[in-house]
Amino acid sequence: MADYKQPCIHCGTLIDRDARFCPTCASSSPFGFLCPTCLRPIEKGQALCAGCGRPLYIICPVCGGRTFVQETCENCGTRLTIRCPNARCGVMQFYENTKCTACGKKIKDKYRVLTPSAPAAQNPPR
Ligand SMILES: [Zn+2]
Ligand SMILES: [Zn+2]
């Protein structure tokens, strides 16, 4: 294996090119953005995923701003990924995913909770 490292696009840590995860920020796509649903490579600016057709821009449920489907909200910095509830998997999943892209386990609504990065007003219960 060549001793060749590349910076993680999310946090800048130099990691092995063949790494599947960034050890610093736990991103599962350290060298490029991946569709959170079908894991196809995507680029900022694209409106829809060419693989599954999901929108690549969403409204952040925390700040209400429009953001690319990346690990953190472009506006408020809230992490938009949650850990797969399967203890033996634990792969970070986009919060909208209804099942884990790694192990296929269904992700129940109660796990799809985002923690705002900054102290913000509590969302009023609906
Ligand atoms: Zn990283
Ligand atoms: Zn897709």
Ligand SMILES: [Zn+2]
């Ligand atoms: Zn936000």
Ligand SMILES: [Zn+2]
């Ligand atoms: Zn999983």
